[in-house]
Each structure stands twice: as structure tokens, then as C-alpha cells.
Amino acid sequence: MLMCSHTPPARVLLIDDDLELAQMLREYLEPDHCTVTLAHTREQGETLLARNDYDVALLDLMLPDGNGLDLLRLHRARSQRPVIMFTAHGDEADRVLGLELGADDYLSKPFSPRELRARMHAVLRRFQCAMPAAGASPWLEAGALRLNLASGEAIHGAARSTLTGAEQRVLEILMRSAGRVVAREEIGRFALGRAPERYDRSLDTHVSALRRKLSLDGTTSPLRIRNLRGQGYLLVQAP
Template sequence: MSIPTPLTTRRILLIDDDVDLALMLREYLEPSHLELTLAHNCAQGLPLALQDSYHLILLDLMLPDGNGLDLLRRLRQTSRRPVIMFTAHGGETDRVLGLELGADDYLAKPFSPRELKARMCAVLRRFEEKPEEPAAALNVGALSLDAATGRARLGAQEVLLTGAEQRILEILMRAPGQVVAREQISLYALGRAADRYDRSIDTHISSLRKKLRLDHAGDAPAIRNLRGLGYVLAGAA
């Protein structure tokens, strides 16, 4: 699917059983060239989510015929399409699970349409950005990343990353052995500053460690946490 120009309408899939909320969001967002397709359960939403015709998916955690996390897990088997999850009451367990399964961001209900729009624009901007020049492959030990395509390899094995995971890995691989502050990582990977209690970056990095087996994969490097400073991609032993 081609990258839209700044004034081109972005097609958004909203999967949420709250019909009043869905209609209100459609009315609020569409004047900003954000066109919403509505689905109110897993049966409606999953086939649409698997199509390559949406720029962003908004996904509620609780649906009448299933769990949004299961739908996200199915989607991430084949797609890097960005996803923002809605979670009720801001439960930490739900947020962590959603991020670990590949959500790019989350919002706790109730939320303001203005904040949702800001999060959507940040995620879309990250996903649509193209480097001015083709990016050379980054290599640290057995780990390689093509920043232009988001494809990562650990040795001969290709690993599917979400957009947020790819950008976190990229910023760390561009400065191997150097500490990168959480604030800097959050601005680059999520498009927003991280507040004191926001654990999104930590959760994304935990998912990265699991996917890439960085801490125990032979000559692969390791992502280290330096408390109060940030993260560093340490060279292979």
C-alpha cells in the first residue's frame, strides 16, 4: 500500500463495541482526513484488520465475542500495521500484554478525542516516515537491521518486529555501546515524551529481548538497562 501524502485521507479501522463512542469518534476525526471504518466485534473486525487497506487500527481490549489481545496476536502473525489499543481502567496487566503482543501504543478509557487524535497522528507519522536517503543496513554482532524496510535478522533467522520495536532497535543500533536515554527513545519510537510512570518503552524492550533472544544468542549483543540513565546495546562477548 502506498504511503499517503500529508493531505490524503488516512483509512482507520476502529474495532469497538461501544457504538456511541465509535460514532462520536467518526464525527470528530473525519474533518481531519481520518476516515473511520467501524467494526463492533471480532467476527467483523478480524477479516478487515487482515486486509492491507488501513493505515492504522484502533482496537478495544474487550469485545462481545472475544478478546482484543487474541485478535492482535492473530494480526501480528502476518502484519506490521500499527495498532493503538484501548484498555478499560488503565489496568497495567492489560497494557503490558498489549504492548508485548505488538501494540504500538495504548489509551486507557475514558480518554479525550483530542488525546486520541494526537496519539494517532504520532503513530501515523512514525509509520509513514521515509529516510531522505536509503538507509544502510545496521549490524551489531549477529544482529542486523535494514532501517528502510524494518526487517531484522539474528544470524540467518528473520524476525518480525512492530513499528515501535523496529525504531527502538534502530536508535540503539546506531549508537552501540552508548547509553540512550529513555526520553530520547520514547520521542523517536513513540513520537511522544514518556512521563514518569509510563512503562511503554520498557515493555517494548522486554518484547524485543524475547523476540531476538539478545541476551543469550551466542555472539548476539545484549540490551542493558542502566537504571536512571537509559538503555545501551552492548557488544557481543
């Protein structure tokens, strides 16, 4: 599986109302070839997101003038650029909903700046690698399922959807390995840039979204994504 190892200078949009944390993260990231723009309200964040002149957005879900989930939903309707969300520790419902709405990854507060930097670079590398080589067909096919690696559009029968970056990468590795079980760790490293932790349900959330968006549950189409407990996932024709 091809992976990108180089991450270029990044334009980062950080939306968080914790002024001290935001300033600390900017001071930590900028020496690492990042340009960090700060927003502290939902309104400011919405205005800056609409400009689409950043490489990755870091979004806190608790903002003083609105819910960050609403901002994430609005953003995903018009852009595929990566988003990492911040959630309060233990807020599993918000994490799952954020992933379903299109966040590429999440961090529970409190977190270390070092972990944020690693997650951010992994997301950026995945976003870059999603683009096909010059002159190559952008379409990946597995049976009746087609995935455009350039646009993130997936087509399966009558189902058609533009996927988030993480969803696209999960589907890509399953399509390239169609008929073979792909271990959760392998999918996680390819799609999320890390192996899923024991109680991390983010990978399962992305798979559920793919099943729903593309009818890959074996009910309306023979093609489905199966979960083999303790092993991983596979894309297979239902019997």
C-alpha cells in the same frame, strides 16, 4: 535523527463495541482528513483487518464476541500496519500483553479524542519514516545485528524475527547510537512519539521483547541491550 513532520490523510479502522464512543470519535477525526470505518464486534473487525486497506487500526480489547488480544495476535501474524489499543483504566496486565503481542501504543479509557489524535498521528509518522529513501540500502548494521528498515526484519546470529513498528524504532535508535546511552525520553519520543510517563512501562516491554526475540541479553551472544537505571538503554558488547 530524521523525523517525518507531515501526516497525510489517514484511513482509520476503529473496532469498539461502544457505539456512542465510536461515533463520537469518527465525528472528531473525519474533519482532520481521516476516513473512519467502524466495526463493533471481533468478527467484523477480523474481516475488515484482513482487507489491509487502512493505515491505522484502533482496537478495543473488550469486544462482545471475543477478546481483542486474540484479534491483535492474528493481525500481527500477517501485517505490520500500526495498531493502537484501548484498555480499561488500570488494566496493566492487558496493556503489557497487548504491547508484547505487537500493539504500537495504548490508551486507557476514558481518554480525550485530542490525545488519541496526537497518538495516532505520531504512530503514522513513525510508520512512514521507517521506509528507507529510494535507492538507499534498507539494512542497518551494528556488529552482528542487522535490521531491515523496509520490512522490519531483524537478524542476530541464529535469531531472526519480524518486529512490530514500535520494536523496530526502539532497535533502530539503539543501533544508530550503539555504545552510547540513549535516554528513555529520547527513545520514547523517537519510538513512541512521546516521552514515557513516570509509571509507563511500554518502553520496557518493547525492550524485553527485543531481548527475547533476538537474544540480546548477553547470554548466548556478546551483544546485549543494557538498562542503566535512571539514565536509559544502550546497545553494547558484553564484557
